[in-house]
Amino acid sequence: MIDIHTHILHACDDGSPDLETSLTHIKKMKDAGVTDIVLTPHYMMGPYQNTAEIFELRFNQLKKALHKNNISMQLYKAFEIYLEPNTLEEIKNKDLSINGTKYVLVETGFHGFAKDFMHILYELVINGYYPILAHPERYPDISNNPDLAEDLIHRNIYLQLNAASFIGLYGKKIQQTAWNLLKNGHCHFIASDNHCNFNEYIMPQVLEKIEKTIDKYTVELLTEINPEKMLKNEKIDFFYVENVQSNETIFIQKFKNLFK
Ligand SMILES: [Fe+2]
Structure with a gap:
């Protein structure tokens, strides 16, 4: 399994506070079957202005500690970039993409999209980047209007959902x-x-x-096949399933879930 969004690199942001915590959590991830971790500290003006130098320093400390503790884990460099009007320039100048590929992990505010949100994404796309929007399900613009998710995909934006969302850790x-x-x-x-x-x-x-609920292939696609393609800078299909579920099927599924 490849985990493409983590705040496990120590002392960079609101994730792991220290090296020891990173090691403890990486061990847990390894035991759960994770082979590759993409390190994505926040990149945000103000609170988390992580630079390439800070990243390199922490990255080398973490790699050494893993080696010393005999924990094998493949690590990749990336950032979770907060979308701002100057994001394109920042990505270009500061090499913020995922593992040197054209893929970039981006996020926006939880209290409503900025009015230039679509334009910033558009600029990334026309400049050859493949934006991946982190946790779309957590943004009210999308939870109030799920059609917007399809609209984003039509605009060549990939979507990365958080595991915690599926078990209600951010609410119903x-x-x-x-x-x-x-x-x-x-x-x-x-x-x-x-x-x-x-x-x-x-x-x-x-x-x-x-x-x-769905099938094994979907799990493999979203946690192995697509992440592997991303790390190799290969294009991923935007659309892979048709919505063939009738309301009746959804109703039966909900009914079955009551007895799980
Ligand atoms: Fe994040």
Whole structure:
């Protein structure tokens, strides 16, 4: 399994506070079957102005500590970039993409999209980047209007959903939005967004639920096949499933879920 969104690199942001915490959580991830971790500290003006130098320093400290503790784990460099009008320039000048590919992990505010949100994304796309929007299900603009997710995909934006959303850790509405997006094929990656704030690494239990509710292939696609393509800078299909579920099927499914 490849986890493409984590805040497990120590002392960079609101994720892991120190090296010891990073090691503890990486061990848990390894035990859960994770082979590759994309390190995505926040890149945000003001609170988290992580630079390439800070990243390199922490990255080397973490790699040494893993080696010393005999923990094998593949790590990749990236950032979770908060969208701002100057994001394109920042990505170009500061090499903020995922592992040197054209893929970039981006986020926006939880209290409504900025009015130039679509334009910033458009600029990234026409300059050859492949934006991946982190946790779309958590944004009210999307949970109130799920059609916007499809609109974003038509604009060449990939969507990465958070595992915690599927088990209601951000509330019922976000949980429902996550399942609806997934069932409609409006999801290209599922990742942990691990901030080292849960004792347990929740990906396995969430993926088990998805496997039961949808199928094993979908789990593989979103946590292995697509992440692998991303790390190799290969294009990923924007649309891979048609929404063939009738309301009747959804009703039966909901009824069955009551007895799980
Ligand atoms: Fe994040």
